[in-house]
Amino acid sequence: MRSVVDERTPASGRRTAPPPRRPGTAGRVRHRGVGERPNLLGGLGALAWLAVVVLPLYALVIATFQRGENYVPEGPLAPPSDPTLGNYATAVDKGLLGFIGNTALVTVGVVALVVVLAATTSFAVVRSRTRLTDTAFRMFLLGLAIPAQAVIIPVYVIIVRLELYDTLAAIVLPTAAFALPVCVLILVGSMRDISEELYEAMALDGAGPVRTFWRLVVPMSRSGLGTVAVYSALQAWNGFLFPLILTQSSDRRVITMGLYEFQGEYRVDVPGLLTAVVLSTVPLFLVYLVARRSLADGLMGVGGK
């Protein structure tokens, strides 16, 4: 939520200074000057936290290759004596890929809606000098504090009234709406960094708002738009509450619901359940491998949701 305000500066700094890492490492934090002894305690603490993070993740991944009947006797940390891919086959059989497909559809819908609405809204907030846009911006700032959990009942009522209950659109609409405030804030930050001279040049060329938007604002806020896309995609991919309340049938099931459902069925088959979890995370993991930076920026926008 508010983190965005705070992180705007580093993000824009990165944008204006083309070589991304160097300025940070060269001029900024030098907790450790030349000849200073290394921070032994800090290193130890980091290693301790490494164990806290890695051990469960290792147990999670290794279990997916374990046969159900061997899981308890062999313990969670030993490599399986008789490794198998059977868990993955079972998870696919149970329709996990279908859930992933639904989630992908929801994610694409949310990202498209959020990027378009946040971009146009932010453009108006930054450039249009009217009372109305100020009010709209203030509404978004206030909206940062509205927790989705608290308004889920009316959202349910509205979705039922719109006759959208148990459709993928029922997940897309509120998810996008609740991602909007953070995204507007991110983009207002990016767009404020565009210099007045560039706007004036566009205006002198006789460009109207539409051309200014496409030719100047969109290209200049590309990194902000990227962050917004990643943030809203994460919200959509990992969303739980809206799908839980707003859908029910199995062919509308998104991945988080699928996992929740599996948990009931797989009570005795822990490796099977954990395999479903791992499979559900593979797409995000692939994104992480190629776009670590923007994923980190996107996450800084994530409230405790």
Added chain:
Amino acid sequence: MSAPARSRAAPRTGRPGPLWALPGALFFGVFAVLPMLLVAYLSFTHWNGLGTPAFAGLDNWTRLAGDPLMHRAAGLSLLLTVSSWAIQTPISLLLGVWSAGRQRGRAFLSAVFFLPLLLSSAAVAIVWRALLDPNFGPLAWAGPALGLGSLDPLGSGGSAFWVIVAVAAWQFIPLHMLLYQGGARQIPATLYQAARIDGAGRLGMFWHITLPQLRNTITTSSVLMVVGSLTYFDTVLIMTDGGPGTDTTIVPYLMFRAGFRSWELGYAGAIAFTLVVVATLIALVMVRLTGFGSMRSTREGL
């Protein structure tokens, strides 16, 4: 800013009209602001989701005030919020500041520390519940192996709550670490150089430079933690379903139960409205107290 004066001189052609903000504002209004108002309205009605809500006056509110379950839930939510803050803040602050430095292997460790953030709350809760399953999970192996007999931390009231606190910490410390890492990177190196010339040690520099400079980040992170803890829901539903008994029935879970299990939408509305008001008030107070709202720079005069 000299913008207003300039804007009058500049041609107006490039400026968007307020219509540009309308779709976004309308959309947000329908799905977030309108529900806020509806929640307030519902809290004064009796409604089971069918037909029309019947006006109930203050029924739900008097019931809320006298409901022992709600008192318990409020206490548990408070405990969850305070203990989450007390556990997560020091760990994520220290790790974040450390990982902003230039040690060898730092980039690799940061990359690994990030991994829990890729998992959804649902996935995190499912993984931990599976790993803590007394019969079919690792504990069934570890208990006898360590000579502890059968272990069931989620099955006993005393420990289930603290398991939730620990899982929340595991899940959210990486995020706050990221915030602190970003904050620490912004601290100008000149401050440390000056302090070193003055003969300050590492602890002194941390106390007198790093901490004060991180003031805004601390506020941001704390507000996120508090609002996040107050609305913590997915994990509780998946790991304990509010139990054993009502030992992990925190306020958002109680609201969910009243709303979507007993279909008392009016009463659930009263709980929800309380939640919104409390979360907003706390956020506002924290922002005011720390002067974050004015976006005052911590580096004025540099």
